[in-house]
Amino acid sequence: MQEQVKNDYYERIEKAVNFMEDNLMKKLTIEMISEKASFSKFHFIRVFTAMTGETAGSYLRRRRISRSSKQLINTNHSILNIAFDYQFESQEAYTRSFKKVYNTSPGKYRKLNNNQRAFGRARLTVERLSHLKSNVTMKPKIIEIEKRNFIGMNVLTSLANNKIPQLWRDFMPRKKEIENNINTGCYEIHPFDTGFKMENFTEDMKFEKWAAVEVNEIKNIPKELNSLTIEGGKYAVFEHKGTMSNIQMSFDYAYGTWLSNSEYEIDRRASFERYGEQYFGPEHPESITELWIPIK
Structure with a gap:
């Protein structure tokens, strides 16, 4: 009924x-x-x-x-x-x-x-x-964080030449080499580009992506891996439930509906996705992916 x-x-x-x-x-x-x-x-x-x-x-x-x-x-x-x-x-x-x-x-x-x-x-x-x-939380959690440290791999990619899947294939076998991982999951991070202008964006424009884990301090960085520190601040945190095939609808809602109707606006800081203990893989219908959107 x-x-x-x-x-x-x-x-x-x-x-x-x-x-x-x-x-x-x-x-x-x-x-x-x-x-x-x-x-x-x-x-x-x-x-x-x-x-x-x-x-x-x-x-x-x-x-x-x-x-x-x-x-x-x-x-x-x-x-x-x-x-x-x-x-x-x-x-x-x-x-x-x-x-x-x-x-x-x-x-x-x-x-x-x-x-x-x-x-x-x-x-x-x-x-x-x-x-x-x-498949998506309609009211996000508003969370304020301190600066965070990460160790991982980064790549320059574009919409026309997507290198993100290969980035994860390269990083995952190396994750166990990171000694000071605090085990909060894996992160896909998009650092804010201070030179970015929407009016100049094209499908061929390169932007930076990271596959990383959070660490308590930056030291003993394995060979070919790099470190990243992101600024603290306020985030709107959405949960996407399901496969990665429909995650774009969750992003559409977060940016296109919730943000435009909220009291907040995008802040000029890194955005990221967190794959925690409830993430069971990209094709699993019960996987939870957290979408962290910087706001002010």
């Missing part, structure tokens, strides 16, 4: 989402949307937020921004007209919302080449709703 109710809620929320998606350029009210889901306004607000981690208004605004970004690229329409087309009351309101999603202004976004433009914010589907319910 409970499973039937859950599936019914998924289907009703999907109807509401489809209605919003079909009418992104029209004026919509919460009453109109909740009616499509066959919920009362009050119940719809509670159910939608519980199932997606954001309000219907926030979802609608992000999807309008995502869809409007295509008009910025593919048409010569003015930013003001695009703002009005997607139901923003002014160019200023549109620009504020656009920056919240893409971290740049509509004008600057329009000038980027195709490889430099950020991907659009994903449409909600039953698959994504199910993922949010079962």
